Amino acid sequence: MVTKKKFSEKELNLISDVTHIALGNAGGAMAKMVRDEFLIKGVEIKAENPESHFRLKDQNEKYHVLFTEVVGDLSAATYLLISPEVENILCDILLPGSMLGREEMREATLLEMDNIVIAGMVTKFSEILGQNIHGDVPALQLQAKSEVESEISHKLAEMDVCVSFRGRITTFYKGISIEFICFFDDSIINAIKNFDFDKRKQLKVSPKTNEEVQEGKGVASFFKKIFS
Numbered sequence: 514m515v516t517k518k519k520f521s522e523k524e525l526n527l528i529s530d531v532t533h534i535a536l537g538n539a540g541g542a543m544a545k546m547v548r549d550e551f552l553i554k555g556v557e558i559k560a561e562n563p564e565s566h567f568r569l570k571d572q573n574e575k576y577h578v579l580f581t582e583v584v585g586d587l588s589a590a591t592y593l594l595i596s597p598e599v600e601n602i603l604c605d606i607l608l609p610g611s612m613l614g615r616e617e618m619r620e621a622t623l624l625e626m627d628n629i630v631i632a633g634m635v636t637k638f639s640e641i642l643g644q645n646i647h648g649d650v651p652a653l654q655l656q657a658k659s660e661v662e663s664e665i666s667h668k669l670a671e672m673d674v675c676v677s678f679r680g681r682i683t684t685f686y687k688g689i690s691i692e693f694i695c696f697f698d699d700s701i702i703n704a705i706k707n708f709d710f711d712k713r714k715q716l717k718v719s720p721k722t723n724e725e726v727q728e729g730k731g732v733a734s735f736f737k738k739i740f741s
Contacts (some may be wrong), residue, residue, distance in 0.1 A: 514527075514738060515586045517548050517559055518520075519560070519561060519675065519702060520561065520705060522603055523710065524576035524705050524708075525560055525561075527556065527705060527708055528558060528560050528676055528705060528712075529558055530588055531637065531638060531641050532556070532558050532678045533553070533556065534637050535544075535633075535634045535635075535637040535638050535664055535725050536553045536556065536634065536678075536680050536693065537553060538633040538634060538636060538681070539630045539631070539633040539634040539682060540552070540633075540635045540682040541633065541693070542629045542630050542632065542633035543629070543630050543633075543684075543689075544684065545625065546607065546626060546629060547583040547603065547606050547607070547687060547689060549684040549685060549686050549687050549735040550686065551682060551683065551685065551726045552677065552683050552684075553636070553680050553681070553682060553683075554680065554681045554683055555680055555681045556677075556678065556679070556680035556681075557678065557679050557680070558676070558677075559676070559678070560605070560675070560676050561671070563674040563675070563676070563696070564669070564677065564731075565666075565669055566669070567662050567669060567671070567694075568662060569596070569658055569661060570664055571692075572581060572597065572599070573589045573596040573598075574655055574657060574666040574712065575596075575597055575655060575656065575657055575658070576594045576595060576596060576597075576655070577594075577595040577596075577597070577655055578592060578594060578595075578650065578654050578655070578656050578661055578664070579590055579592065579593040579594075579595070579623060579624070579626075579627040579651050579652070579653050580597070580652045580654075581627060581631045581645070581648045581649060581650075581652075581687040582629075582646075582648070582649040582650055583635055583646055583690075583695075584646065584647065584649050585639075585644065585645045585646035585647055586644040586645050586700070587638070587646045587697060587698075587700045587701050587704060588643075588645075588648055588672075588697070588698045588700050589695055589696060589697045589698070589701075590695070590696045591634070591648070591693070591694065591695045591696075592665060592692075592693075592694040592695075593626075593627055593630065593631075593691055593692070593693060593694075594661065594691065594692040594694070595623065595691050596599070596690075599688075599689055599690060599691065600619070600623065601694040602687060602688055602689055603618075603622060603623070603626065604608055604619050604622055605668070605687065605704060607622050607626075608622060616669050620653055620700055621713075622671065623653055624651055624653055624735065627651040628648070628684070630650060630691075630693075631648040631651070631670040631685075632648060632649065634649075634693075634695070635642070635647060635648050637679065639677050640703070642701075642708060643708075644704050655686055666696065668696065668731070669696065671701050672696055672697060672698050673698045673701055674696045674697070674706050675698055675701055675738075676689040676696075676701050677694075677695065678694075678695055679692065679693065679694045679695070680692075680693050690720060694705055703733075724740060728738070
């Protein structure tokens, strides 16, 4: 039996383009925080046949797992996976020495970074597809590799996943590498199907959206929150 494709070739190209733009915006948000250049590596996008069983490519024994639900007109689940080594690098950059030993400050640093990075991704999906969406309050856990794979596989089975993508946000100088994973359910189908390809050709770069302004403020206010 031949399964009917959900998306046309043009729509698949749109999904790929928006995903790369969104990951670039997320990477730029992280780069501002750590004052470095960034790269996006290993992007994998699945629109017709999202993976049903998740496997990590790294061999780290544990990960700091930041989970955020995207809510509004579209529903999605996002994960940032950070190794203990990278968590140490981030905290060394973002926290003063006197706070490095305080677990609550280390957790606050990762949670605020997730807020800013996910906002960078969500903003682009929101403005390009014309959907009102935002990231909910993130959750943070330290998990073994097997637990991470099991939890994400469970989320895949729980959601009616329609589009999924993963990639790695890395920095050029400071050795930071974070895996970014996102699953959209079938709420994204209409947003893709209703995209006005003709109007796209006429669009000019618009002024910064309120979300982008808030994201920019977020990087600056992050340090105030952490140190106040």
